[in-house]
Structure formats: C-alpha cells, structure tokens
Amino acid sequence: MSSDPASSVLLPAEERDQEEQAKAWYDEPTRTLNRKLVKENMQLKKLLRELGISWDPRLTLDPDNPTRGTWASPKRNPTRRSKGPGPLSQESQHLPVLPVELQLYILEHALTSKDPIIDPLSKSNKDALTAAERTRGNQIAIGFLATCKAFLVEGTRFLWRNNTFVFTSHLALRNLANLSLEYRMGIKHVTLRVIARYYDDEERKHLAPYPTSVISYYRDINLKAVPRVKEANLSRQGFRSYTWDQVVDFLDAMRPPYDPGHPKGQPRPRLLPDLESLRMDFVNFPDSFLTPGGGPFLHNFAAHDLGCTLNELQLTGLPDCDFGEDMVAQLTGMVKDDGLLLKSDATFVFSGNQLRPMAGRERWMPEWLPKAVRSWKVLAEEYASTRRASSSSTHSSQSSHVPRNSHAKMPPAPQEEGHPESPWTKRRTLFKYVPLEQDDDERFWMEFDRLTGLPLEPDEYDPEDDDYDIEDLVCASCDVIHPPVGDH
Numbered sequence: 186m187s188s189d190p191a192s193s194v195l196l197p198a199e200e201r202d203q204e205e206q207a208k209a210w211y212d213e214p215t216r217t218l219n220r221k222l223v224k225e226n227m228q229l230k231k232l233l234r235e236l237g238i239s240w241d242p243r244l245t246l247d248p249d250n251p252t253r254g255t256w257a258s259p260k261r262n263p264t265r266r267s268k269g270p271g272p273l274s275q276e277s278q279h280l281p282v283l284p285v286e287l288q289l290y291i292l293e294h295a296l297t298s299k300d301p302i303i304d305p306l307s308k309s310n311k312d313a314l315t316a317a318e319r320t321r322g323n324q325i326a327i328g329f330l331a332t333c334k335a336f337l338v339e340g341t342r343f344l345w346r347n348n349t350f351v352f353t354s355h356l357a358l359r360n361l362a363n364l365s366l367e368y369r370m371g372i373k374h375v376t377l378r379v380i381a382r383y384y385d386d387e388e389r390k391h392l393a394p395y396p397t398s399v400i401s402y403y404r405d406i407n408l409k410a411v412p413r414v415k416e417a418n419l420s421r422q423g424f425r426s427y428t429w430d431q432v433v434d435f436l437d438a439m440r441p442p443y444d445p446g447h448p449k450g451q452p453r454p455r456l457l458p459d460l461e462s463l464r465m466d467f468v469n470f471p472d473s474f475l476t477p478g479g480g481p482f483l484h485n486f487a488a489h490d491l492g493c494t495l496n497e498l499q500l501t502g503l504p505d506c507d508f509g510e511d512m513v514a515q516l517t518g519m520v521k522d523d524g525l526l527l528k529s530d531a532t533f534v535f536s537g538n539q540l541r542p543m544a545g546r547e548r549w550m551p552e553w554l555p556k557a558v559r560s561w562k563v564l565a566e567e568y569a570s571t572r573r574a575s576s577s578s579t580h581s582s583q584s585s586h587v588p589r590n591s592h593a594k595m596p597p598a599p600q601e602e603g604h605p606e607s608p609w610t611k612r613r614t615l616f617k618y619v620p621l622e623q624d625d626d627e628r629f630w631m632e633f634d635r636l637t638g639l640p641l642e643p644d645e646y647d648p649e650d651d652d653y654d655i656e657d658l659v660c661a662s663c664d665v666i667h668p669p670v671g672d673h
Contacts, residue, residue, distance in 0.1 A: 195391070197426035199476050201434075202384055204413065205427075209356055289339060296340050297347040298324035301376060304357040305350055306364065313353035313380055315533070315540050346371035353378045355434040361456055362442035370454075374462045377435050380535060381469040382427040383408050386415040391424065393471040396502060396531045406536045408469065428475055429483070432465075432512070436486035455491070463495055463519070467502035468533045468540070475508055488518030493595035495519050499553075501623065502531035520558040522597040525617045527553040532623060555619045555640060557633040562597075564613060564635055565666035568655055604630045608646045637669050 233240050283291075302324060303309050311319060325348075330340045345368040352358040352375060361369060383391065391408040415422060439460075441453035498520045503509040517526055529552065531543050604616035612634075619631040632641045636658065658666050 195389075195424055196474065196476060197383055197391075197424045198421055199429055200421050200425045200427070201430055202382070202411070202413075202425070202427055203420075292329055292336060292340050293343045293347065295326035295329050296343045300324055301349045301351045303351045304353055306360045307354075307357035309357075310353055312535075312538075313378060313540060315542060341368060342371065345369070349374050349376070351376040351378055352435075353380065355431070355438040358435060358438040358456070359442075366444070366454060366458075369457055370459045372457050373459060374464070375457065375460065376464040376466060378466045378533075379428075379431055379435060379468065379470075380533075380540070381467075381475075382431070383410040384413050384425045384427070385410040386413045386422055388412070393469075393474050396467075396469055396471050396504065396534055406469070406471075406534060409535060409538060426475060428470060429508070429512070432516075433480075433482045433486065435465075436483070436491060440486070440490050455494070460495065462497035462499070464499035465501070465516070466532050467500070468531070469535045470502055470504050470509070470531075472504040472506050472509070475504070475506075483512075483515050484518070487515045491519045493519070493521045495524060496521060496598045497525045497527070499527045499529075501529045502533070503528070517558055520598075521595060522559045522562050523600075523615060524558045524598040525619065526556045526558050527620070528556075529553050529623055552622055553620060555617065555631060555633075557615050557617060557635070557638040559668070560615050560633060560635040560638050561666065561668055564655060564658060568659065568666055571655075604632075607632060608643070609641075609651055612651050614641060 230240055300321065303314065303318060325344065330337045330344075345364070350372065358377070385391070391410055392405045393408050395404040395406055410424070439456045441455050444453060447453055498516060500513060500516065503512055513526075513528060520526055533540055534543055535541070601616060601618050604618075607614050607616070609632075615633045615635055616630055617633060618628045620626070620628050632643075633639065634641050660667055
C-alpha cells in the first residue's frame with residue numbers, strides 16, 4: 186500500500202457504472218435503427234433501378250424540366266463507359282490471368298496480420314491501446330474484399346480463420362454475434378484485455394501498489410478515476426471500481442447468442458464454439474486493494490455455461506491475494522480435464538493516462554507457471570473401473586467416486602503427440618507443450634505429475650517413487666481418490 190494515509194483506507198466499492206451502461210444501451214438501438222435504414226435504402230434503390238431512374242444526386246429529376254434524365258452539369262468528361270468499348274486488338278484479347286491457386290495464396294497473405302487484430306467489428310477505445318498499437322498502420326489489405334463476390338467469400342474465411350484477436354471490452358466481444366456462425370467457428374484463440382476501471386465523484390488521488398510482484402513493494406501507481414457527478418440520492422457514491430464484475434460480463438458475452446435462424450429443439454452454439462485457447466490479461470488489478478465481486482454469476486459462467494471447453498487458459502496480472510486466487514480457481518473451471526493452465530505476472534499497466542507494457546519486462550521476461558488441470562481424474566477413473574469390475578454392482582455403486590448426477594461427461598483435452606520418452610515407467614505422467622515466455626510462440630515439452638498437476642524436472646526421477654500402487658492413492662476413510670488440495 187501507499188504511505189499516504191488517505192489512500193491506505195479508501196478502498197473502491199465494486200459496482201458497474203450506471204452512466205456507461207446507459208451509453209451502451211443507447212448505442213445498441215442506434216445500431217439496430219441503422220440496419221433498418223440501410224435495408225430500406227437498398228429497397229428504394231432497387232425500386233428506382235427497376236423504374237430506370239438513377240439515384241445519383243447530379244441528375245435532374247424534375248418532370249417539368251426539359252433536361253429531365255440528363256446530367257445537371259452539361260460539361261462532363263467522357264469516360265470509358267460513355268465512349269463504349271473500343272475494338273480489342275489481337276494482343277489484348279488474351280490478357281494474362283493468374284491461376285486460381287495463386288490468387289487465393291495472395292488473398293490469404295493479404296488478409297493475414299502478423300499482429301493481433303484489436304476489437305474487430307467495433308471502434309477501439311484509445312485508452313485500451315498502447316502507444317505502439319495506436320500508431321500501427323493497416324494490418325491487412327481489407328480492400329480485397331470489395332473487389333468481387335468471390336474474393337469477399339474466400340477472403341472473409343481467411344480473415345477470421347488465420348488471425349488472432351484481442352478484445353478490450355465485453356461490448357466489442359458481443360458484437361461478434363453479428364458475424365455468421367460459419368466464420369466464428371474458425372476462431373481458435375482470442376485474448377481478453379480486462380482493464381480495471383475506477384470512478385469517483387470527488388477530485389482526489391488514488392494510489393495503489395504497482396500490479397506486479399517484482400516491484401510492487403517500492404513503487405506506486407496513480408489510478409485513473411473517471412470523474413462522476415455527485416448526486417443527492419441513496420445510490421452508491423464515492424470511489425468505485427469495475428473489475429471482477431467486468432470479468433463476469435466478458436464471460437457472459439461468450440455464452441450462446443440468439444440466432445433467429447437456428448433450428449428449434451437444438452442447443453445454440455456458444456459465441457466461439459471451437460475456441461481452443463484463451464488468454465486473459467488483467468490490467469491494474471492491485472494486490473490487497475480490491476473488494477470481492479462476481480458472486481455466483483462468475484462460478485455459473487466459468488464452471489457451468491463455459492465449463493470444460495478450453496484446452497489451454499493463460500492468465501496474466503491477477504493479484505496474489507485471496508480474491509485473485511479465488512478468481513484463478515473459478516476460471517480454471519473453463520479448462521478441460523488434462524488441459525493446461527498458465528499463470529504469469531502482469532503484461533500491462535495503465536499509468537500516466539496511457540496503457541504501457543510492464544516496466545522492466547525486457548530485463549525480467551515473465552515466465553509462465555504451468556499446471557495440468559484435473560489430471561488426477563485419470564487415476565481416479567481407472568481405480569473406479571477396476572473396483573466396478575472386481576465387485577458386485579451394488580457395492581460398486583456405493584464405493585465409486587463418480588457421482589451419479591445429470592451432468593454430461595465432458596471429453597478431456599486431446600493428447601499431444603510427439604513428446605519425448607518418459608523416465609517414469611510406472612508412475613502415470615502427462616506431457617504438455619508449454620510456451621517458454623509471455624508473447625513467445627516457441628514451446629517445449631514439459632512433463633507433469635498426474636496426481637499433483639505440477640511439472641516434473643528431468644533430474645527429479647527417483648526409482649523408489651516410480652514403484653507405487655494405485656491403492657496407495659485411495660482415501661482410507663471413503664475408499665475414493667480425492668483431488669489434491671487447491672485443485673478444482
């Protein structure tokens with residue numbers, strides 16, 4: 186905490202900002218009205234075209250005007266169309282045409298960006314962009330899509346299938362519902378940039394610890410608080426924050442959107458039905474500074490509506506406090522059994538009225554802390570199947586650890602092929618392809634202990650630990666295999 190006594194006792198109250206919610210509500214009907222006007226405009230243009238009337242503003246459409254149907258400006262440079270097609274020479278009759286394969290290769294290259302695309306289909310918020318992202322030029326040649334219908338169809342597939350995307354607000358993520366399911370199914374990885382927002386109806390500074398464990402003990406940041414007008418009512422006033430509830434809104438946006446053309450009687454697919462990996466960058470979530478939030482909605486979204494849907498989850502910038510650890514546990518519910526959880530220090534910090542990469546990252550590149558999620562379940566299921574095979578059906582139903590409920594059995598994360606041979610012969614282990622560092626595509630093989638989910642170093646091999654009986658893992662009180670402490 187800061188040494189300022191005023192800031193040491195003033196903690197924000199978690200609450201969604203009413204003014205921002207009102208603006209979001211106002212903008213949504215505007216987009217709906219715009220779609221109606223565009224549709225009406227296209228119908229009117231079609232009607233004029235069928236009647237042989239042009240909608241060009243340069244035409245004089247007054248029926249009493251003798252020059253009706255002619256250009257208002259008599260002086261007009263003739264164009265190729267007005268001159269008519271001239272006779273083709275023998276050389277121009279056979280123009281060179283690229284093969285279709287080369288055209289598609291060029292189109293795919295032109296619509297693939299080397300950097301993630303931020304807030305597609307939405308207007309980006311400059312406060313959520315770094316200086317380098319603000320000055321970044323055009324990332325893709327989007328003009329290709331306006332060339333012809335064939336390029337529009339094929340290019341749109343390349344655009345959504347070959348690129349990665351960053352969303353800085355849940356409203357931008359919700360706008361993906363306007364995209365056809367065909368294109369949303371091609372998105373395999375997205376990044377959610379969750380920037381904590383603060384509000385206050387008084388002019389005062391709010392100092393908080395630097396949101397990283399490396400330099401948080403000797404450096405503070407001045408949190409940006411959006412000014413609000415003080416109202417004379419009983420609503421919550423003073424210093425407020427929008428942090429944990431913002432995570433809830435992001436997860437809510439990933440639930441199945443409404444599609445009027447979806448077949449009745451079938452479950453609606455999620456916003457990103459084929460999403461395999463998700464990264465969440467938490468910005469300005471200081472340690473020991475935030476009040477609890479999210480409530481049961483966070484658990485319902487992460488563990489139920491979106492439960493066991495990801496092969497990999499990356500979390501950066503969560504504070505090392507009880508609330509941060511609880512958030513990690515809740516979000517882990519989205520990862521499949523045998524999936525990979527990666528946790529690391531903060532990537533960005535919002536200070537000086539600007540989003541900045543974390544200071545000193547070039548000196549201490551943050552590494553991931555990997556963990557295999559619920560890898561112990563394989564051992565438990567093997568034990569349960571052995572017990573069922575060797576005992577009567579009545580006894581097995583009483584001793585089986587598998588609860589008989591209505592929940593569907595979700596498939597585990599697929600096994601990754603090509604890993605090296607393990608020195609552990611009898612101990613069941615799991616190999617995962619883990620990235621070296623943040624923002625690094627290079628990966629390496631890492632072996633995990635199925636019981637604890639923690640990595641195993643190659644020099645940790647011990648023949649005595651390698652020889653074990655699965656019965657040793659069974660609880661003597663209830664005859665089942667329990668999850669390790671802290672595993673969810």
